[in-house]
Amino acid sequence: MKLGVLFSGGKDSTYSGFLYKKELVCLISILSENPDSYMFQQVSKDKIEKIAKKIGLPIIFQKTKGEKEEELVDLEKAIQNAKEKFKIDGIVTGAVASNYQKLRIQKICDKLKLKCFNPIWRISAEEYWKKLISNNFKVRIVKVAADGLDNSWVGRIIDDENLEGLKKLSEKFRFDLRFEGGEAETEVVDCPLFKH
Numbered sequence: 001m002k003l004g005v006l007f008s009g010g011k012d013s014t015y016s017g018f019l020y021k022k023e024l025v026c027l028i029s030i031l032s033e034n035p036d037s038y039m040f041q042q043v044s045k046d047k048i049e050k051i052a053k054k055i056g057l058p059i060i061f062q063k064t065k066g067e068k069e070e071e072l073v074d075l076e077k078a079i080q081n082a083k084e085k086f087k088i089d090g091i092v093t094g095a096v097a098s099n100y101q102k103l104r105i106q107k108i109c110d111k112l113k114l115k116c117f118n119p120i121w122r123i124s125a126e127e128y129w130k131k132l133i134s135n136n137f138k139v140r141i142v143k144v145a146a147d148g149l150d151n152s153w154v155g156r157i158i159d160d161e162n163l164e165g166l167k168k169l170s171e172k173f174r175f176d177l178r179f180e181g182g183e184a185e186t187e188v189v190d191c192p193l194f195k196h
Contacts, residue, residue: 002088003024003091004026004060004082004088004090004091005017005020005024006075008094009048009051011139014094015135015137020092025088026060027059028060028078029059030064030071045061048061054194058086060082062075075104075108090117091116091117093105094120096121096180097121125176129158129163135191136191139186140156140157146183
């Protein structure tokens with residue numbers, strides 16, 4: 001089976017791709033102009049290209065204005081392009097908790113007759129971070145946007161020690177430790193998926 005992963009360079013999409021690394025043949029990245037998109041985080045094309053080189057896989061880019069529901073047309077174009085170009089049989093997503101995202105991606109996959117895999121769906125925060133750390137994922141916080149997370153967290157790699165601090169803050173300030181609500185954005189600086 002050949003799979004493509006919806007890829008932003010953050011922990012969720014990178015870890016999900018890692019879980020299907022033997023079947024992965026391409027990355028699919030949506031470049032949204034809207035910082036408040038319901039579906040996609042804003043990513044730098046240059047940064048994604050550098051990560052794709054580290055992984056050693058081709059990448060399909062698709063631009064979108066990031067307008068609600070209309071951005072799904074652009075996502076479908078990107079997935080259709082991957083299906084035609086790389087003969088993929090399915091899509092891997094980094095969906096964790098958003099029914100909005102999961103259901104819309106599933107609908108597109110159903111329409112295009114592709115399988116949809118959501119390997120970290122509803123994973124608990126603590127279990128998820130333990131898996132990331134034990135699998136040698138070096139995850140760096142690149143942006144914070146929640147009470148309790150100040151700029152001193154930007155640039156930090158989440159290891160066991162930092163994770164304990166984050167857990168305490170998430171309990172005190174009641175934010176999602178997986179950052180599923182946009183509390184922070186991450187990038188993976190090293191992991192077993194990287195070949196270079």
